[in-house]
Amino acid sequence: MNKLRVERVSKMFGGLQALKNVSLETGGEILGLIGPNGAGKTTLFNVISGFLPPTEGAVYYNGHSLHRFRPHQIVRLGIARTFQIVKPFGDLSVLDNVLTGCGMPVYPSWRAFFRRYHTPLTEKAADEILELTDLSAWRDVPASSLPIGLQRRLEIARALATRPDLLLLDEPAAGLTSHEAEALAQLVRRLHQQGKSIIVIEHNMAFAMGLCERIVVLAQGEIIAVGPPEEIQNNEQVINVYLGRSK
Numbered sequence: 001m002n003k004l005r006v007e008r009v010s011k012m013f014g015g016l017q018a019l020k021n022v023s024l025e026t027g028g029e030i031l032g033l034i035g036p037n038g039a040g041k042t043t044l045f046n047v048i049s050g051f052l053p054p055t056e057g058a059v060y061y062n063g064h065s066l067h068r069f070r071p072h073q074i075v076r077l078g079i080a081r082t083f084q085i086v087k088p089f090g091d092l093s094v095l096d097n098v099l100t101g102c103g104m105p106v107y108p109s110w111r112a113f114f115r116r117y118h119t120p121l122t123e124k125a126a127d128e129i130l131e132l133t134d135l136s137a138w139r140d141v142p143a144s145s146l147p148i149g150l151q152r153r154l155e156i157a158r159a160l161a162t163r164p165d166l167l168l169l170d171e172p173a174a175g176l177t178s179h180e181a182e183a184l185a186q187l188v189r190r191l192h193q194q195g196k197s198i199i200v201i202e203h204n205m206a207f208a209m210g211l212c213e214r215i216v217v218l219a220q221g222e223i224i225a226v227g228p229p230e231e232i233q234n235n236e237q238v239i240n241v242y243l244g245r246s247k
């Protein structure tokens with residue numbers, strides 16, 4: 001099983017400490033990452049996925065340090081992420097958006113280099129991903145024409161195209177109706193059943209609590225609680241800084 005270990009990670013932005021001594025281990029589960037705006041959740045994803053170096057501490061994947069790894073190298077190790085603000089290639093079709101993620105890691109020939117997005121193998125793989133993410137019906141339409149719920153799905157489809165073992169989802173349910181969020185939860189469960197480890201950042205508490213096996217709560221850059229959803233929902237400190245009394 002793939003294992004991610006974040007060890008005493010801190011991140012400074014000038015005088016602002018976005019992460020303070022964050023340590024966590026995960027693998028083989030659906031882990032939720034919740035907390036107020038500005039808590040450092042996306043920053044933690046940025047550090048894990050190589051978009052930002054930690055100021056202190058280290059990230060290990062299957063025992064190997066990711067120190068100085070570039071984002072594309074981390075993708076090759078099997079860690080993929082989605083972004084809080086979805087950024088599909090708007091003019092490209094849904095299929096082509098997924099094909100950009102499939103790519104070909106090595107070019108067997110000069111000609112293949114130019115045809116790399118249209119080799120039968122990658123197109124078949126992309127179609128399978130569209131099937132899995134229920135996007136086949138939109139295969140040939142421009143990505144920009146999709147409503148936000150489907151664009152978020154496409155964001156996941158693109159991440160899946162890199163064949164990750166660990167998937168980092170940054171607010172995948174934002175802007176979704178409760179019906180769309182439930183369909184998304186089913187997709188995430190399916191991916192987990194296929195053997196993927198998942199970390200999901202969410203503000204939609206019904207979604208996070210119903211989906212995640214374990215929840216980590218960040219507040220002002222620090223982990224203030226870790227536990228199963230029922231425990232987190234009744235944690236006094238979490239209620240005070242984030243959930244509030246009415247939830």
Ligand SMILES: Nc1ncnc2c1ncn2[C@@H]1O[C@H](COP(=O)(O)OP(=O)(O)OP(=O)(O)O)[C@@H](O)[C@H]1O
Binds near residue numbers: 084
């Ligand atoms: N690249 C950056 N440069 C400077 N400050 C940053 C940068 N990225 C994040 N921050 C700051 O770090 C803190 C944590 O931000 P982060 O985006 O990680 O929070 P978050 O928990 O994802 O919040 P939200 O729920 O609103 O998405 C915030 O104060 C933010 O303004």
Ligand SMILES: [Mg+2]
Binds near residue numbers: 041042043084
């Ligand atoms: Mg964020």
